[in-house]
Amino acid sequence: MKNATQLRPIHLESSPADDGLEMERLVRRELELLGEDPDREGLLKTPERIAKSLTWLTRGYDMDIADIVGDAVFAERQENMVMVRDIEMYSLCEHHMLPFFGHAHVAYIPDGKIVGLSKLARIVDMFARRLQVQERLTEEIAEAICDILKPRGVGVVIEASHLCMMMRGVQKQNSTTITSALRGSFRDDSKTRDEFLRLVQGRNGASFRGGI
Ligand SMILES: [Zn+2]
Numbered sequence: 001m002k003n004a005t006q007l008r009p010i011h012l013e014s015s016p017a018d019d020g021l022e023m024e025r026l027v028r029r030e031l032e033l034l035g036e037d038p039d040r041e042g043l044l045k046t047p048e049r050i051a052k053s054l055t056w057l058t059r060g061y062d063m064d065i066a067d068i069v070g071d072a073v074f075a076e077r078q079e080n081m082v083m084v085r086d087i088e089m090y091s092l093c094e095h096h097m098l099p100f101f102g103h104a105h106v107a108y109i110p111d112g113k114i115v116g117l118s119k120l121a122r123i124v125d126m127f128a129r130r131l132q133v134q135e136r137l138t139e140e141i142a143e144a145i146c147d148i149l150k151p152r153g154v155g156v157v158i159e160a161s162h163l164c165m166m167m168r169g170v171q172k173q174n175s176t177t178i179t180s181a182l183r184g185s186f187r188d189d190s191k192t193r194d195e196f197l198r199l200v201q202g203r204n205g206a207s208f209r210g211g212i
Helices: 014-032 046-057 063-070 118-129 134-149 190-201
Strands: 073-075 082-094 097-109 113-115 153-162 179-185
Touching: 063 118, 063 134, 073 134, 082 118, 082 134, 082 153, 082 190, 097 118, 097 134, 097 190, 113 118, 118 134, 118 179, 134 153, 134 179, 153 190
Parallel strands: none
Antiparallel strands: 073 113, 082 097, 097 153, 153 179
16 A cells, blocks of 8 residues: 555656657557558547546556545444445556446445545545556455554445457457455454445346355
């Protein structure tokens, strides 16, 4: 967690503007290698657009968990499960840099502290907006919530579709990948785990296909 914001290679001698121009040059070269003419009208601004778009899609590297949560952690004595379901999630797979997207369901049982609900969605976004694999994304979200709140337990489930499976390779159009990360009472106490999974399934029980 501590070094999570330092994953991006640091170019000490170049500015973000230089990096942007270099990325544009690389995209232009990519277009050439694909057999395209980067000077034709439709592609003229494509390198610039892709450079900006990629920077935006990976903006999670520049986010810091402390900044995101800020002072939105509150003392609270209640010990019931808190859950935010169906958090929209968009990420890029690190193997193909193609999108994977779906929903995250995040829950925890407080142990004296709660966090503003919108912050849970922002934590998902911070880790999703990096090059990822779904398994690690799920773990990182659970770990971050453990670090911030030291709760009794945390459960994270992500259901996602991967364009690298749908558009290429095995071309499985309707497959969904489900990953889970369970900590504390969510892992050790079957009642808590069952309640969590029941709440996750509550959205659309018929489409949820276990795997946990
Ligand atoms: Zn992939």
